């Protein structure tokens with residue numbers, strides 16, 4: 001018996017998930033049953049150039065593996081990877097990630113399959129398998145932080161679009177004459193609901209320069225301007241989500257990221273969503289708080305590797 005058990009341990013398959021962020025790189029080692037054996041994190045130090053970042057990614061992978069051989073690596077990035085161009089797009093704050101050949105150079109260093117996906121898609125995968133599998137088949141997971149993005153699971157499958165760029169909910173407009181977005185369009189959801197945008201909007205309304213947490217504190221203290229501001233923000237969020245729900249017939253929306261912790265979203269947004277849903281009766285609509293916290297990125301990335309090896313389907 002013990003001998004058999006020993007055999008299983010040594011023949012276990014391991015994969016590494018990497019979350020490449022603007023400021024940090026985190027990795028986890030998972031076995032094929034999705035158990036996490038180890039995690040490790042370093043600063044990305046993107047300002048020191050491509051070669052240095054590649055070294056840091058390799059270091060974090062080798063460190064978390066602790067000598068165990070891994071069969072594949074999945075990596076989430078704050079960008080979309082175009083394979084035919086070997087280039088990441090959409091990471092304006094870390095231009096070194098957008099240099100052509102960044103991913104293939106990393107692949108050369110690893111000598112195992114490397115799967116690359118947008119970090120919002122990794123969040124969606126992690127959250128789907130953490131709490132939705134078997135319960136919902138059609139969900140959207142939204143990251144709300146310094147920006148706004150989303151990942152879609154449709155019919156239990158990750159929906160990437162033709163080239164992996166699906167789910168850019170932050171850059172769907174709710175008002176063609178609305179606020180100017182960093183992407184140069186008007187009325188983008190991100191220009192209203194990201195952390196910096198919430199602060200800017202409250203400043204425009206009240207003349208008070210506060211961060212989101214401080215603004216929310218005012219709301220909790222009963223400040224009437226903060227109350228109006230959050231009701232309006234919940235209405236905007238409800239409209240944005242309802243647009244996607246009406247388009248794709250979703251069953252639930254999951255909210256993650258640094259700005260997702262405010263209780264007001266879960267108290268007020270569902271009613272605004274329900275008011276704006278069209279067609280079939282749907283009852284109360286679930287807006288769920290992300291369960292995985294800042295672990296979602298690495299787990300979702302590791303699932304890409306497990307799928308590559310045939311251990312998961314999505």
Ligand SMILES: [Zn+2]
Nearest residue numbers: 171181183188
């Ligand atoms: Zn935009």
